Amino acid sequence: MSIWVLMGVCGVVTFLIRYSFIAAEGHYQPPNWFVRLLPFVPVAALTALTVPDLVVVDGAIALGSGNSRLWAGVIAIGVAALWRNAVLTIGVGFMAFYLLQRV
């Protein structure tokens, strides 16, 4: 029983967070400084989400050559910056990841 209550409450909380600004839009005038932050949300939030996956291994920062995720990620970043092609980026990144693991 209690697992269902817990899940329900967590579902409502999660939904309300996602609905918050969508619901408020049009009912308030966001301050200018806030509006100026918004164009940076995609890049800032998704970078914050991704970089630890490359750099942090088992809770510690790993910048050595043994961290194949990091170096495959660096190669993928280079490919993405040069060619701006998603399929190429993912393909080269995966290849680099598997090759680096074998070295």
Place this chain on the structure above:
Amino acid sequence: MSPRHAFLLGLRSVLPLLLGVAPFGVIYGVIALQSGIPALAAMLMSSIVFAGSAQFLLAQLVGAGAPMLLSVGAVGLINLRHALYSASVAPLLARLPRRWKLLLAYLLTDEAYAAAIPHLLPAPGKPVVAMAHWILFGSGFGLWAGWQVSTLVGVVVGAQLPAGLGLDFALPLTFIAIVVPMIRSRALLAAALAAGVAAVLLAALPYKLGLFVAALAGLLVGAALTERRT
């Protein structure tokens, strides 16, 4: 662009992310069962809560017998970053009827947002996207369906899947493929660098709070640089 085209565009954009999401869904299903959550509840949590990392955490907390208030608070903190996505897409959805807003808020996840946002950003010579809601619906629905199927596989098949394939690496790779081409100015580059460095330094904070704080740091750095130039 017709609604159908916009929906399919969103759906297509999220497909590469499903490659990375699916292993997580399967692993979640396995962990949830191991934590003592009944199969039906484990399965339905994927549509009731519908938030990957929060579901992992919830399964662990249930397994550890954590008190309910703490569990709810932890889930709220871990999902706080979605408020940023909500603020980001809100202007695009302002004129929609409420049922659309409810639906798209429910479907607003990291992956669905990431897949849709490159198509929603205003670009020179491109009019404001009138079909933003259909694009978001396409990516949101695609991710939702993929998440349901993969958790079902985890719940049914259990722990017998190969873990060493490294398929989860598809997630950071796809985010790289999405984010890097969006960096078109010094301010955006600085925002990315600040957010990335801060996220690594704060990675030890509980409940992914470091992620939220790092994103805020990126926003502030980016906005500060824009202001200086104008």
